[in-house]
Amino acid sequence: MTRQKTSIRGYLWQGLILGLVLLGIGAIVHNTVANLSARGIASGFSFLSRPAGFDIGFSLIPFGEGSTFLDAFAVGLCNTLLVAVLGIIGASVLGLIVALLRLAPHPLLRLIGGTYVEIVRNIPLLLHLFFWYFAVLRQLPSPRQSLSLGPDIFLNIRGLYLPFPADHSALWWLLGALILGLWVGHWARRKALRQQELEGRLPRWQSLPFVLPLLFPLITLLLPIWSLSRPELQGFNFVGGLQLVPELVALVVALSFYTAAFIGEIIRAGILAVAPGQREAAQALGLSSFDTLRLIILPQALRVILPPLTSQYLNVTKNSSLAAAIAFPDLVLVFAGTALNVTGQAVEIMALTMAVYLLISLLISFAMHVFQKQVLHYEG
């Protein structure tokens, strides 16, 4: 079998496959055009600038009369991202707790951790969601008999009420400080590494790059912009503060508890994957137990943990679409549900919705890839 012969056959195969794929796409396009004209449905994306004419129950950005389908799309996307971010934070925190329980020295704690993981991950996420929404949050008392979960935190059938900065620009300050902290931290880290290359050891302020992203936001907390608006019962309902609708609470809680079981197992496996000799060697070198964790265990464990952790974060983002099952207005419900019913333009709307999720997935994968390369110096 000569090289020439395979390549000719290869071209033939590729030509054949390409022909089949093009034929399939052509048939689909042909059928779609025929179906659309038969049903009198418009095509193209011009509907995006038309007024939507429906209302959305929960929105982070202003949406009302005269808002367009594009605005509705933006509202849905923001809500999806909100659920994803809150879910990722909740799942990470709970997942870490689960992992610590599973690795705890006390057998009872290990038992509790193990039972949690085995129960939670073998039950569908939708069932978790239904449980939290229909069996817990929908059964809560009315605002007048609210459960008080702490100072100025109330839970009732209308949702969760939290104190919130009266001036919303405080949040932008916080976000700005975080980004600035990350940026300066990144710069400081590079400088520290350069110094290590020149002098053979890291400078004294070597931990600064990791502290800055936390320190900067903490400083903004001292600024006089945090006058809190507190929820207060007036008549039959709460006024002021921040109201989180029960759909959002159920979604975030269900996503966090469900994903925590998987993340807990990932973290546990990552820590166990570091050979015990590594810890012993670190102790023999006289490293403190904190330094052992920071310099020896975590860097090695993170290499094992990060790839599956990324895919769990992606899962949270994709699973936030379960919002549609309990009528939380995320991208799928607002756009692929309501907007699709109003316009009937299934092809454009589904393509746009799926493209958004695909883009988010690719972006997160890419960011994690960069993080692995830049921060962990790991080619994998």
Add this chain to the structure above:
Amino acid sequence: MRAKRRARDEWIHWARKKPTQALTSLVGLFLIVYLLLPVWHWAVTDANFLGSDRSACVGGGACWVFVRERFHQFLFGFYPADAYWRPLLTVAIGALSIGLLFVSRLGVLRLLIFVALPFIAWLILEGSLLGLPPVATDQWGGLLLTLIISVTGIAVSLPLGIFLALGRRSRLPLIRWLSVAFIELWRGVPLITVLFMASVMLPFFMPLGVEVDKLLRVLIGVTLFTSAYMAEVVRGGLQSIAKGQYEAAAALNLTSFQTMRLVILPQALRKVIPGIVNTFIGLFKDTSLVLIVGMFDLLGMVQTASTDPEWLGYSLEGYIFAGAMFWIFCFAMSRYSLRLERQLAYSSVERKQLT
């Protein structure tokens, strides 16, 4: 048995060595039992098991009457009661053909039987081709629908996934790119959008006037989605095959097709069985999402039944039942997959020591 005794000895050893830890454990256990006692009372001692409507549920305990009354619906959906033997026969055939997967003498034939399973199931359940009274697919539901969608999804996506995985490792760039694009597209979007697509977008793709059954559309969506995940599982197996295997096959003058069929795939597929089972567990749980496009699997039936005015307020009992059913299936399968994984790890270690 031996493992059990060893575990018990370990416990005794631990209690002797660390008495304070054993004591705190006892206190902790006591606390847990104390906290779980109200749950036990609600679910068992104060619960109502007998009766036929909600008036039988008194005393604040769980109302298992609800689950008992709707049990058949939870299992079969709205499938006609006088034809329950058909789903039962289908499940029996399914169990048999999955059992046949382990009879190695049958070779490739067993895979063919497995892939043919969805069609046999359709013949029996739909019935019109066998001369039975036809049952429309919108009447299929409950656990039956959960099993149909998940088993069909796996059976059809297995061959598709193998082709995609081979395509992704192909030397021909066009085939490689197409496979990568297909796999990453489906892995990047949530299953819900795929189901939406199957229910609202697929009808536009069909020739004018051709109506495709809704269940079939959902099955197409689920299968395409699962095949992408399956492809990645199979690719993992293919990557683990040592290069020497290809070289040995080439030395024996096997064609590339023969190399794949006789040398590479049998080894790779055996290695990825745990991965396939895990994909199946994921699909089995995800099947509950078909509720969103108006089909009623096990969870969907429970949800519908608990919004019935006749049984309002007993949704928790329904969720617990559905949760227990899902849990039993998934837990059993995950244990099986874990055992296979250990066996495979063990046998590869053994082989390394021999050579």
